Amino acid sequence: MSRNTAEMQQVFDEADCIYTEGQVSEAMDRLAGEITATIGDQDPLILCIMNGGLVVAGQLLPRLAFPLQLDYAQLSRYRGNTTGGELEWKVHPQTRLSGRTVLIVDDILDEGDTLAALTEACQTEGAERVWTLALVEKHHDRKSQPGFEADFIGLQTPDRYLFGYGMDYQGYWRNAPGIYAVRGL
Ligand SMILES: O=P(O)(O)OC[C@H]1O[C@H](OP(=O)(O)OP(=O)(O)O)[C@H](O)[C@@H]1O
Numbered sequence: 001m002s003r004n005t006a007e008m009q010q011v012f013d014e015a016d017c018i019y020t021e022g023q024v025s026e027a028m029d030r031l032a033g034e035i036t037a038t039i040g041d042q043d044p045l046i047l048c049i050m051n052g053g054l055v056v057a058g059q060l061l062p063r064l065a066f067p068l069q070l071d072y073a074q075l076s077r078y079r080g081n082t083t084g085g086e087l088e089w090k091v092h093p094q095t096r097l098s099g100r101t102v103l104i105v106d107d108i109l110d111e112g113d114t115l116a117a118l119t120e121a122c123q124t125e126g127a128e129r130v131w132t133l134a135l136v137e138k139h140h141d142r143k144s145q146p147g148f149e150a151d152f153i154g155l156q157t158p159d160r161y162l163f164g165y166g167m168d169y170q171g172y173w174r175n176a177p178g179i180y181a182v183r184g185l
């Protein structure tokens with residue numbers, strides 16, 4: 001067994017499960033209902049924020065039974081660290097956003113910089129309406145723009161370092177089948 005595999009298996013084994021797969025699935029069902037009712041008739045463009053939004057978008061899309069388009073963008077602030085730094089654009093969406101209803105899909109709203117910056121960027125590119133979704137919102141008083149909230153939130157979490165459903169710990173465990181908090185963080 002490689003050293004990384006052994007270390008990361010230990011991280012998983014020692015982690016606290018905050019939400020089980022079943023609880024996340026229920027939250028996804030509820031989110032899908034809210035999204036359908038809110039923008040289902042607006043020809044939306046779903047903008048998946050890589051890498052964290054991948055699992056959320058992948059599980060959400062088959063629950064949305066209306067016409068939509070998909071694109072992705074990538075920007076990174078954490079780059080494998082557990083605290084945020086400078087926001088770095090890596091990939092801009094390829095689809096024209098002008099006049100579109102856009103739904104930004106990400107895994108987590110932590111300090112909020114990422115979703116706030118993306119919202120502004122989509123508005124600058126002419127999106128008619130920008131909606132935001134985060135599977136989880138972390139509870140603390142370090143929000144970078146205290147008034148900023150996501151339109152669709154799946155689950156609330158305590159102020160711990162999380163992994164699973166797209167969220168990584170040192171690049172690992174985005175695949176974890178539940179939402180977990182790293183022991184001691
Ligand atoms: O609310 P914030 O404090 O801005 O943090 C949330 C962002 O941090 C993570 O991305 P990261 O920069 O780690 O890149 P990743 O998606 O590749 O993990 C996560 O996927 C969100 O996009």
Ligand code: HPA
Pocket residue numbers: 078108110160161162163167168169
């Ligand atoms: O708690 C977190 N876990 C993983 N990625 C993150 N990006 C911001 N906060 C987190």
